[in-house]
Amino acid sequence: MKRWQKTAALSTVLGAMLLGTTAGANTNGLGSVNDPLVTKSYVDQQIAKVSGGSTGGGGGVEVESTLKVVQLQTGQQLIGQAGTEIIVRTGQVKGLVSPGGDGLSDVTEGVDIRGTRVPANHLILIPRTDGRGIEVTKGPSSILVRGSYEIKK
Structure with missing residues (x-):
């Protein structure tokens, strides 16, 4: 068999394998009406829509996904929810x-x-939403907070 005949035969076999793989991959319905492909912006x-479109909470409760600096005075309490x-x-x-x-x-x-x-510069975690938090005994105090919390005076 000549070199060009071998190349042609190999091309035919690879082409058949590619068509078979492509046809087989489409049999699971990806991109169909029952399983549509969607864009990132749609997701x-x-x-x-589900999360309300913002990080702000209601009813006096603050929700933050980044660290926020909160200034508290003596006697003020910061009450956190689970995960704060x-x-x-x-x-x-x-x-x-x-x-x-x-x-x-x-x-x-x-x-x-x-x-x-509470030691300075230690990461403190509120494990449950049951009234746990911190109280400033000598202020003013600068606190970094991430999560849901409310301030009581």
Whole structure:
């Protein structure tokens, strides 16, 4: 068999394999009415509809997806919901425990804070929405917060 005949035969075989693969790939209905392909902008619009289109909460509750600087004075409390992250930057702050006596998670040290002073520059996590948070004992205090919270005076 001559070289050009081998090349032609190989091209024919590869072409048949490609057509078979293409035809087989389309049998699962991708792009059909029952399983449409959508654009990223369409998906983003649908997610915005479900989430209300913003990060702001209602009823005096703030929701943030980025770290926000909050200034608190002596006696003010920041009450977080489950998953809220807190970092104390300045001032003296104590942890507020839940009615059952459970505390805050100090992720930096790996300990539970139960009504004691919250160390500066430690990542604190609110594990449940049950009234846990922080209270400024000596202010003013600068706090970094990510998540849902409310400030009580």
